Amino acid sequence: MIRLAVPALILLGLPFALSEFWTFIAIEVLAFALYAVSFNVLLGYGGMLSFGHAAFFGVGGYAAAILMKKAGLPAGLAFALVPLAALAVSAAVAVLIGFLSVHRSGIYFAMLTFAFQMLLYTVALKATGITGGDDGMTGLKPPGALGRAFYYYYFALALVAPALYVLYRLVSSPFGITLRALRANPRRVQYVGVNVRAHQLATFVISAAFAGLAGALFALSSGNVFPGWLNWTASATPIVMAVLGGVHTFLGPALGAAVYVVLEVLISGRTEYWPLAMGVIIVALVLLMPEGLTGFTRRKDA
């Protein structure tokens, strides 16, 4: 109980201790923590390296923005529908992409997902009438008091915490154990009589749906969505976060997300060469810290 109570109290008390600026950063951390953990359910548990997961984060963001700006619903209702819409739209897109790609192995799966992300990126860029094209969609604001960081933080927490719990239950369930077995040896799992492709597709869709929810949460806190969210450089973000935190723990990627977001704020505030700094951090991570920040357990399938 204590192990759960302390972090819970810290998370609940955070907005009281932080300035508005840092509360916004805390919201960003929550959104990206969900993004990174959902991505890692695919990578760390399922052994599937998606290089197009930014597509779902972006689709979730655009789903939120379009619902708020273009659907013609009252602001309160539109806002209330955002989480469901983001989950549903991302899941639907993931069914399509996943159906065409989950049965490919290793690097080919990465490339396929990457290709579909770039396809969606060009759609976001060119479908100017719906997505605002290059300019993206700006001026998104949750209604009423939720527009303030203090309250929006609790709204985000109220979605991210249960979402993480659902993902945790998923990976601890028999489904999750089958998933880990798949990572280790898909052929053997198939011989046991498991429908490998269905398992992989289900994981892909669930992971994508929560990535979409994360994108929607972030879109409404930052106030905008840009096509750049789906661009190829965005594909690396969840991988960096997961690897930084450690892909073999459930919450490691959330820690990675927190460190990544805070580092970005601190470094990009001081220098315009944030990409250079991040590049050096990634190289150091890859070469020196292959198990990430939480890396005490050894890679079993290496």
Add this chain to the structure above:
Amino acid sequence: MIDSVVQQLAWVQNPVVVARQLLAGVSNGMLLFLISAGLSLIFGVLRIINFAHGVLFMFGAFLAVSLVGLAPGTTGGFVSALIGASAGLAVLGALLEIGLLRRIYRSPHEYQLLLTFALVFILGDVAKLIWGREDNSVVTPQLLTGSTHAFGVTFPTYRLFLIAVGVAVAVALWLVLHRTRWGIFVRAATMDRGMLSALGVNTRWLFTAVFALGAALAGLGGALAAPIVAVGPGLHVQVIIDAFVVVVIGGMGSVLGALAASLLVGVVNAFGILAVPGAAVVLTFAIMAVVLIVRPHGLFGTPE
């Protein structure tokens, strides 16, 4: 509606326009070939997707800007820029392979992707530190400016030059890969690295050499592109995407596939701009998606 479509497609009947677009497409395709041949070769042998390949191309273009600046407009200055950019990138490529890539061949895929990705960020910013943030241009040497008349159509001479260089490089690559001992090793490595190594070939240095060759081709491509593009810090972004599309369509690891797909993508883009203005990019991604679904190992690739 129909009228506007017909109007937009009116150029089909104009052989001059068709010939011009075809030439533009083929010459752009040749530039694409230079970068994607290296990307494909590197994947085939090292099994690494080198996302930094676009940045290497950009470095080649920047090097050309600096080298041409020493003797602007002269043929000698331009030729030495081409050679200098290729050689410079070969050295940079070898250093990157020895210093970084060599350490991660046994790592999981995500580490390999992250490393070449980190190189994009690092080298991209290093280029800004060295060459600044402005767009530069390179003066075409006197000999290659102006236009050439053939078959009743006027072509820009530089475009013809690009095609000639592309063909020469393609032939040279084929000869190296199929008529030299080293080429046999490279092709063997794309099939079974472990076996090649067991047979006593020093694959460590083979990998270094392949990466250096790929980087040199990217550098040459960048230097050749310098006179017809704006050479700035954003140059690499589109280039790597196009090259990636080409390599996927052609088949990862296949140089012949890279050549065919480069020409295909170059020509489709050139005509796509006329047929569906603004949406030509979608066309190439659509081709890629179809190829990936129907023939996931690409037109000339070998199945996984």
